Amino acid sequence: MEWIDAATAAERLGVKPATLYAYVSRGVLRRRHAEDGRRSLFSAEEVERLARRGRPRGQPPELVIESAVTALGADRHYYRGADALELAGTCAFEAVATWLWTGDPAALREREDGHGSRGGHGIGQGGGIGQGGGIGQGSGHGGGGAPWRCDGEGLRAAEAAQRGLPADLLPLDRLQVITTVLGASDSLRFQLDPASVAATGRRLIAGLVDALPELSEPAGDSIAERLWSRLCPHPATPALLDALRAALVLLADHELAASTLAARVAASARADPYAVVLTGLGVLGGPLHGGASYAAERLLAEIAEPGQAARAVAERIRRGERVPGFGHSIYKNGDARGAFLLDLVERAAPGHDLIAASAALVAEMRRRRLPEHNIDLALAVLAAVARMIPGAGEAIFAVARVAGWLAHATEEYERGTLLRLRASYTGPPIR
Template identity: 35%
Template sequence: MLASLPRLTAVQAAARLGVKPATLYAYVSRGLLARTRDASGSTFDALEVEAFAAARRRTAAQPTRPTTGMPLGVIRTDIADIEDDELLYRGRRARDLIDRPFAEVVAWLWDDARVDAPDTAIGSARAMVQALPLHAGAMDRLRAALTGFAADDPLRRDATAETAHRIGWTLLTGLPVALGGHPHTDLARALVGAWTPAPTDAVVTAVNAALVLLIDHDLAVSTFAARAAASARADAYAAVSAALGAADSPLHISAATRTARLLTRVRRGMEPERALAEALQDGSGIPGFGHPLYRGVDDRADALFPLLTDLPDGEGTMDAVRRLRTAVADRARLAPNVDFALAALASAARLPEDAPATVFVVGRTAGWIAHIAAEYAEPAMRLRPRGEYVGP
């Protein structure tokens, strides 16, 4: 029953909200949070705390002046935008592009024709991946492959849009093969081939849609890391590596893997409320739910969910999705984000739990490259902020 679920101590609740215990109790006294008291002290409902944290994030994401307190609060971009809860690429709705091949959308976004990765580069990247221990995760394999591609490219130092696009095509066409897939004109099919030798058309269609929807999304922390590196005139491999470093974090791409584990628990019979309470124990929030840039469901998730019913395990997965959505909506008032849709895609397509991270990175690489190319046209080192000393 709900009353038996694990609860947060006052220390854990304060840490989740990023406040001092005194501030937490101030919230309680103002009726903003409920607590239960017994002989061992005060405890808090984990999902209620998460809902409160999400509400505070949404408020913080809408400042009256975008640059208040932020030396680099705004970076102009013509790549992606979010208007009226819809994701747009160069003024076109992203969800209207999901029926087009990923490579075709990238060629349009970059305004540059596809050039496949050289066989020698793929061989170097594959060798780096194969040298990893068996327990290496998706992000480990991606970083290793990136190193292999960079090492094979003696002309990577040219900080121009043309070179960035060439490197981008090398990564987008070569990564699926280096990770175990087979070369194919359809990049989604090549990528899925790294996990299953004979993917169904429905699985390829869903993965292609995910790749398109993940290309770019405002100025995510990984995208900013890529632009900062490009501002210092790092080559495109190094800039993508900087983005990968920022992305491999529990509040960014790693959230997709955490969400996949949550969904797996529910699919194996665990009650949604208990699975959610267990997922909250690491203090990183409810994986797969809530996004400060959307008032409701993440536009990308909303576009992906309808494609999942036709996948091999679509029916069982969507049943678990519905039960989790209901539990979170009732208890935390949060809507699904793209991490939840990616986890559902992996479950419905019978892909590994860390497959969402790989799909995310391959799709987002197209956006990182677009931003890197754009940053090369800006004055060098413009993204080097000044520190404000506050020490003794």
């Protein structure tokens, strides 16, 4: 079979390269990676067949936005050309967020030297994978980067705003309140140049974490260590803390997910970064998006021992409900992010009852030939094994995704054009 590069395929079809990847996500075209691991190749036969047939029909139209932030592969995603799973195995969340915001190879050139170090790779010049030492500047963890902090005045205001809230309020609801207050207290929020947006991102992520009620003593200054202390009343084990760090990296962005599209629309209207993040948070909590991890948490809570997994799945199917933590609109043959994170949790707590319960769920879904598990299940297993508070998975998802939302917002600020979708009118005849 002959394989051609993206530029050749796009020219033959008369479309932009971004449209090619939309065709891949819809199953219209197949794609594989070249031996160098950086180029996408397409089947010349499929491209020719599609060119003769014309634009695919019978499927809803897609909005295609050109972006250099994240690309989706067959089972995983890539941050500015770097495999997100490799980054999750080696890098601090702060370093990955900086890479997403700036594209500066220095952000990832060296591996993590502190808590959670998992290997000897990093991003070298030009975005390639190369050998490394310790995390570079701006990591906030290891390698000499200063920890990310929010100013005291903003942090105190965000903490005060939560005093009247119910004690059992889910963390995601608190994050929306915190974002609003931090935005109101930031006189620099309307500066939309890339450096200012990155500075806002550091302040906002630090504030989101540190303004949550503290449940245990932080083990260190990294975002992962401080977030653990806000979601779990028990001290972190190094292995489970490493899984949390990896989860933050894996969830930092995922191309044009629903919340990211909403965030980009807000940014295209020149909304400030706090408003962009509030828009993303509003969409993230939906049960078909970030809220799926909370549903998976509740599913796991129903299974006291592995033998109950079959009944839990059967009851949801009988009620016509989705089984949370399974299936993905892009990764039809399995979500490598979920497999990666679940493996970390299994190695951190071998033989744990909840890991056995999740394995029974996966086995039951496979027995029924239903979709494979995704990262929502892995996130729920991490939260349950670590004995985090309810809704912890949503909070991890939200804090991580702030990095991606602001990376996409930066592109929209630089583009300077309002995103305007059009509707296909299906109402009564126009008089």
